[in-house]
Amino acid sequence: xxxxxxxxxxxxxxxxxxxxxxxxxxxxxxxxxxxxxxxxxxxxxxxxxxxxxxxxxxxxxxxxxxxxxxxxxxxxxxxxxxxxxxxxxxxxxxxxxxxxxxxxxxxxxxxxxxxxxxxxxxxxxxxxxxxxxxxxxxxxxxxxxxxxxxxxxxxxxxxxxxxxxxxxxxx
Amino acid sequence: xxxxxxxxxxxxxxxxxxxxxxxxxxxxxxxxxxxxxxxxxxxxxxxxxxxxxxxxxxxxxxxxxxxxxxxxxxxxxxxxxxxxxxxxxxxxxxxxxxxxxxxxxxxxxxxxxxxxxxxxxxxxxxxxxxxxxxxxxxxxxxxxxxxxxxxxxxxxxxxxxxxxxxxxxxxxxxxxxxxxxxxxxxxxxxxxxxxxxxxxxxxxxxxxxxxxxxxxxxxxxxxxxxxxxxxxxxxxxxxxxxxxxxxxxxxxxxxxxxxxxxxxxxxxxxxxxxxxxxxxxxxxxxxxxxxxxx
Numbered sequence: 171x172x173x174x175x176x177x178x179x180x181x182x183x184x185x186x187x188x189x190x191x192x193x194x195x196x197x198x199x200x201x202x203x204x205x206x207x208x209x210x211x212x213x214x215x216x217x218x219x220x221x222x223x224x225x226x227x228x229x230x231x232x233x234x235x236x237x238x239x240x241x242x243x244x245x246x247x248x249x250x251x252x253x254x255x256x257x258x259x260x261x262x263x264x265x266x267x268x269x270x271x272x273x274x275x276x277x278x279x280x281x282x283x284x285x286x287x288x289x290x291x292x293x294x295x296x297x298x299x300x301x302x303x304x305x306x307x308x309x310x311x312x313x314x315x316x317x318x319x320x321x322x323x324x325x326x327x328x329x330x331x332x333x334x335x336x337x338x339x340x341x
Numbered sequence: 342x343x344x345x346x347x348x349x350x351x352x353x354x355x356x357x358x359x360x361x362x363x364x365x366x367x368x369x370x371x372x373x374x375x376x377x378x379x380x381x382x383x384x385x386x387x388x389x390x391x392x393x394x395x396x397x398x399x400x401x402x403x404x405x406x407x408x409x410x411x412x413x414x415x416x417x418x419x420x421x422x423x424x425x426x427x428x429x430x431x432x433x434x435x436x437x438x439x440x441x442x443x444x445x446x447x448x449x450x451x452x453x454x455x456x457x458x459x460x461x462x463x464x465x466x467x468x469x470x471x472x473x474x475x476x477x478x479x480x481x482x483x484x485x486x487x488x489x490x491x492x493x494x495x496x497x498x499x500x501x502x503x504x505x506x507x508x509x510x511x512x513x514x515x516x517x518x519x520x521x522x523x524x525x526x527x528x529x530x531x532x533x534x535x536x537x538x539x540x541x542x543x544x545x546x547x548x549x550x551x552x553x554x555x556x557x558x559x560x561x562x563x564x565x566x567x568x569x570x571x572x573x574x575x576x577x578x579x580x581x582x583x584x585x586x587x588x589x590x591x592x593x594x595x596x597x598x599x600x601x602x603x604x605x606x607x608x609x610x611x612x613x614x615x616x617x618x619x620x621x622x623x624x625x626x627x628x629x630x631x632x633x634x635x
Contacts, residue, residue, distance in 0.1 A: 203482050204402050214482045234360075235367035242374070247395045250480025250487045253388060254377025261371040298484045304381040304388075308484045308530035308551030316482075 187341035191334055192225045192232055193241065200245040215320035217327075218245045219293060222260065223286045224324065224331040226267060238264045251297055252304045259293045279328075287321040294320070389516035393493075393523065400477055400489050400521035468582060470613035472496040476511070476524065484551060486529035488512070490522045490612065498522045498614050501580060506612045509586035509603035510534065510574060514614065524612075527587065527602055528553050536587050537575040538566065544575055547588055547600065555588050557598040566590050566598040582618035 200218030222241060225232055242257035249256060270277075270285060277285075294313055302308060381388040474492030492498050494517050504511045504524050512526040527534050530551035537544045544560040557566055570590040576583030588600035 201402075203480060204399060204478050216482045234363035236363050236370055239367065239370040239374070248399060250483040250485050252378055252381030253391055253395075254374040254381070257374035258371050258378060261367050261374065265367065265371075300378055300381075301484045302530070303378075304385065304485075307549075312550070312552040313484060 183339045184341055187338045191338035191341070192229075192331075195331065195334055196222045196225070196241050197244050200241075200248050203248050203250070213316055213319065215316060215323050216249070216290070216294065219256070219260065219263075219290060220320060220324055220327045221331060223263070223289065224327040226264070227282045227286060227328065228331055228335060230271065233264075235261070235264050235268065251301055255297055255300045259296060263289050263293060283324060286324055290320045290324070291317045389523070393516040393518035393521075396489060396516070396521050396523055397493065397518035400491055400518075468615055470505075470615050471502065472498060472614050473611050474614065476612055479526075485531070486526040486549070486551060487515070488524045488526055490514070490524050490614070491520070492614065493518045493520045493522050495519055501617050503581045503585070503615050503617070504612045505585055505615055506604040508605070509588075510581065511604050511612050513580060528555060534581065534587060535575045535577045536572040539571040539573050542575075544577070545572065547572060553601075554591075555600045555602060556594075556596055557588070557590060557600050566593070568592050571603075572600065576618060579619055580617055582615065
């Protein structure tokens with residue numbers, strides 16, 4: 171399809187793409203549990219949360235604090251955790267990150283990684299406590315491999331989100 | 342200069358109120374989410390009804406993906422099969438010879454069994470499965486071990502029904518939507534299955550650990566389970582009919598004997614949903630008296 175003349179410089183990015191690309195990437199991350207594989211061990215890292223954190227680290231003012239609520243709800247639909255668990259935990263993560271933003275104005279990448287890794291581990295452990303409260307009885311040691319995988323895969327998610335960040339301004 | 346904080350938008354009242362409102366919404370929403378989490382603890386039935394509505398919407402996605410990917414799943418396994426093929430072949434030949442002998446013995450036993458049942462006047466009623474369906478996905482990122490079954494209330498599935506694969510017990514249905522159902526696998530940390538050792542009927546409880554294994558706790562003291570023992574459902578307490586294969590003991594630990602489930606849900610294509618087994622009621626006292634008189 172032939173497109174008309176478009177200025178390369180100083181052009182206005184689509185508002186839908188600016189908001190939509192990050193949101194859709196997080197939702198796709200939450201949907202990775204739909205891959206047709208019935209696993210007996212929790213090994214799949216929580217991609218939704220990882221991509222959410224990566225966006226939050228790259229673009230600090232991308233989302234208002236309440237954005238974690240609908241995204242968490244979407245994650246709860248798929249994750250198998252009791253409904254409300256990601257809504258609660260992801261919102262708390264955003265609030266904690268706001269406090270961190272106040273404490274540490276200057277953060278380098280490794281500090282971001284450390285903060286994100288700690289938060290992911292805490293979210294997973296509290297999520298386990300919530301799941302156990304609703305009738306499960308799983309030992310926390312079982313989560314260890316999943317937490318390690320999540321922390322190691324976080325830089326990859328940051329790379330992915332950086333690519334998507336470029337994409338959303340040029341769409 | 343430090344980067345301007347997006348949370349302090351200068352002197353614009355409008356922007357300040359907007360940010361304040363977003364915090365209010367976030368905290369209120371977190372409180373609402375906490376209430377939802379609490380319902381899962383104190384009103385599990387209402388909570389699972391909510392979740393089954395959502396599961397109905399997502400199960401078609403994984404069903405479609407599953408049928409598309411079904412052929413690629415075995416690649417790793419078929420490559421692995423080439424390694425030490427010779428020694429495997431030898432071991433299998435030995436096993437085949439042994440099982441042929443056992444098959445003949447089983448044939449004799451089956452005939453004897455039928456004869457004895459005829460003598461007792463028992464009807465040989467095989468259990469008719471309610472439906473056959475595919476296990477399409479599981480909760481890989483959560484610590485609970487649920488799988489989604491592609492059959493629901495419209496196929497006659499109801500809560501509590503056992504799900505059995507070709508190799509053994511998979512789990513039981515815990516919430517039902519219209520076209521999908523959620524199955525709690527036997528390896529989930531919250532699932533307890535009454536079992537017995539297949540050879541002598543020593544009763545035990547198989548408790549899921551959440552990491553793909555089970556812990557076997559003997560119900561009678563002094564019983565020691567050995568690695569290699571096979572356990573089947575005992576039928577006590579209902580739900581599971583007796584005689585469904587459950588697990589094989591692998592090693593003895595401090596907390597009890599560890600076991601691996603015989604039905605590997607990761608390799609399962611189809612599973613059968615069976616009706617809930619109701620244990621036959623104990624004979625009434627008067628009948629016992631009559632039996633003695635006879």
